[in-house]
Every structure is written in C-alpha cells, then in structure tokens.
Amino acid sequence: MKKISKLLFLFIFIFYFSIGSVKAASLKDLSDNTFYKMSIEEKKNVIIEIVNDVCLDLGIVNVPNVEFYNKPGQGVRAYNSFSKNTVFVNMAYFNDVSIAINNLVTVDYYLVNTIAHEVRHSYQNEHQNDGTEFGNACKQNYANYIEYGKDPEGNLWQFVEIDARDYGKKYADKKIKNGWFKKNDLNITAIADDGQLFNAANYASRYPDVVTVLGCRPSVLLKHYNTYGIKEGRIPN
Ligand SMILES: [Zn+2]
DSSP, X not given: OOHHHHHHHHHHHHHHHHHHHSOXXXXXXXXXXXXXXXXXXXXXXXXXXXXXXXXXXXXXXXXXXXXXXXXXXXXXXXXXXXXXXXXXXXXXXXXXXXXXXXXXXXXXXXXXXXXXXXXXXXXXXXXTTSOSHHHHHXXXXXXXXXXXXXXXXXXXXXXXXXXXXXXXXXXXXXXHHTTSSOSOOOOOEEEOTTSXXXXXXXXXXXXXXXXXXXXXXXXXXXXXXXXXXXXXTOOOO
C-alpha cells in the first residue's frame, strides 16, 4: 500500500468515526421541552422517525413521505394526502410552546399524538379494500368524508376521525409509558412571594378548581398563588 493511500484510508477511518459519534437527536431523546430546543433538521429527523415507528406499529406497507411547511394561524397541525402518499406537517404549531402548555401537555406529546393520528389515516386508507368490517367502515366514510371547513363538528365525529384520534392518543400514551418522553410540561418552578418553591404542575393537579377557571399557564398559576393561594393556605408545590 502506497503511503498516500494509507493516509487516505486513515482519513476516511477518522471521518467515519467522527460522524458516527455525533449523536443525532432521536425520538427516544424526547423529554420535557426538548423538542422545541432542537434544530430544524433535528426536528425533521425526529418527525420522520415517529412516522416510521408508527408505520411499524401499524404494519403499514406503503410508508408515507413527510413534507414540512410553516403556516401559523392555519388551524391545521398536519394533514395526510392519500394521492401524494404524504403527511404534511405544519411546523408553526410545533415551534410554539404555548399551544401545548395551554393544553396541559408537552409539545412532544402533541407532536407524537398528531403524527400518529395522521399516519393512522394511511393505515385506514390501506385497509379500505380488505373486506374487513374495519376496512368497509373506512371505505364508506372516505366516500362521504366530511371536511373540517364545511362542518367542524361533523368532521370530528365521523368514524375515521374518531379512530385516528383514539389511535393517536393510545400511541402517545404508550410511548410515555415506555419512557420515551414525559407528558407534563408544567414542571416549571419559581420562588413565590412567600419565599416558597412554587411548582406549576403540582399546583395545577392539586387545584383543578383553579385550572377550571384560569387554565394552566404557569405564570397565571403563580400569580394566582401569590394573590390568593397564600392567603387561602394553598400548597405551592
Ligand atoms: Zn384526522
């Protein structure tokens, strides 16, 4: 072996291992608040990983492509195009932490749930002609699909949407149980006016009466504790 090729070999060897040792963010790295801290590329990788994992879970043969777009205020987090075999993901919704906090869940939970929901539609599509009861119900529903824009309530309560919603929640909850990520995004602590440690998640779960009225934004809950909670003898953590 000539010296030059030895050098080249060494170079490739080092290059290979330095790339290999860079740990890419993955679905398994999701935990409280990690998703929104990721780079755009990492986020996309994680989403593609979720799609692949859901396909594995459901035994989907024709794995859908994933495309990303950014439309804040569209009201749509993601959608599935059967004709393009593509799940379109509106990143505007997964870059905004407040949406998830307002719903008492993590962005991660929201994301995993949404992606599982959309991929479930691919599963429904694949089974439309398999002759099973489930397949027939999907086929019948898709032939008379109610668009959200035309009838939001009707859209929500049709068979394929109920099924996709159920699956999305089940899949996300299963991943939480497996320890892939945590559901609660409110483990935010602060020092309250009385000097005690305030924990928004604990305060929210201790006092659902407060959450019912004020919602569960940590800053609002802290303000409630400082203004009323201290006087009322509530526990801040
Ligand atoms: Zn849906």
